[in-house]
Amino acid sequence: MRKIERIITVLVLIALGMATPAVAAVTHTAKAVTRITVVTENSPHSTSSTSFVDLPGALVGINVPAGKFQLVQVRFSGESYCFGSTTLAGNWCSIRILVDGVEMLPNVGSNFAFDSNGAADDFWEGNAMERTLVVRGGAHVIRAQWSVNNAGVSFGLDDWTFTVTQYANGI
Numbered sequence: 794m795r796k797i798e799r800i801i802t803v804l805v806l807i808a809l810g811m812a813t814p815a816v817a818a819v820t821h822t823a824k825a826v827t828r829i830t831v832v833t834e835n836s837p838h839s840t841s842s843t844s845f846v847d848l849p850g851a852l853v854g855i856n857v858p859a860g861k862f863q864l865v866q867v868r869f870s871g872e873s874y875c876f877g878s879t880t881l882a883g884n885w886c887s888i889r890i891l892v893d894g895v896e897m898l899p900n901v902g903s904n905f906a907f908d909s910n911g912a913a914d915d916f917w918e919g920n921a922m923e924r925t926l927v928v929r930g931g932a933h934v935i936r937a938q939w940s941v942n943n944a945g946v947s948f949g950l951d952d953w954t955f956t957v958t959q960y961a962n963g964i
Contacts, residue, residue: 819898821925823864823960830855830957834871837951842940845889845903848950851937853957859930864963867897869937870921871953875908877946884910886948888939890924897924903942910946917951927963 834850857863867890875886885906890897899905908920935957941948 821864821927821963823963825961826958827863827961828855828959832955833953834950834955835952837949839947839949840939840941841944841947843942843944845887845938845940848888848937848939851953851955853935853955855928855933855935855957855959857928857930857933857959861930861961862927862963864925864927864960865892865897865933865935866923866925866958866960867935868921868923868956868958869953870919872917872951873908873920874915874917874949875910875941875946876915876949877910877943884941884943884946886910886939886941886946888922888937890922890935890937892926892928892935893933895926897926899924903940907939908948917949 830853832850832853838849840846851869855865869888869890873886875884877884886908887903887905888907889900889902889905896902905922907922908918909915937955939948939950
């Protein structure tokens with residue numbers, strides 16, 4: 794009888810393991826900082842585009858030595874507002890970071906709310922995000938893009954910093 798109970802227990806645990814979604818965390822490692830590039834902007838800009846467009850000035854070119862890989866970490870922080878003609882829950886403003894047109898990790902597109910439109914008095918505030926990607930040797934262009942999720946929403950950015958850090962031997 795005990796053998797049958799053990800078998801049933803094992804089968805139940807296996808079934809539970811198959812039904813539980815796995816977390817797909819991604820880990821990158823590297824050895825030493827090889828270069829840091831910082832771009833800052835203190836003039837306000839705004840967009841109401843519902844598709845991603847380039848954020849003016851948020852562009853950095855990097856070079857990775859031929860035959861090498863580097864971990865690239867990008868931090869974006871700034872003063873932002875996300876405001877609409879109505880303050881409906883569910884309105885948000887997004888930023889994504891691209892390397893040569895490929896979204897850095899985590900690559901979630903407009904599903905990342907850098908800021909949101911939730912209250913009538915929700916104005917300028919500080920927000921930040923960070924993204925990473927391992928890139929191979931060659932010249933690369935890193936850019937920030939921004940968008941809103943609904944028409945009638947305005948996304949403003951001011952006093953922002955775009956920091957690109959390159960690490961040797963990224964994997």
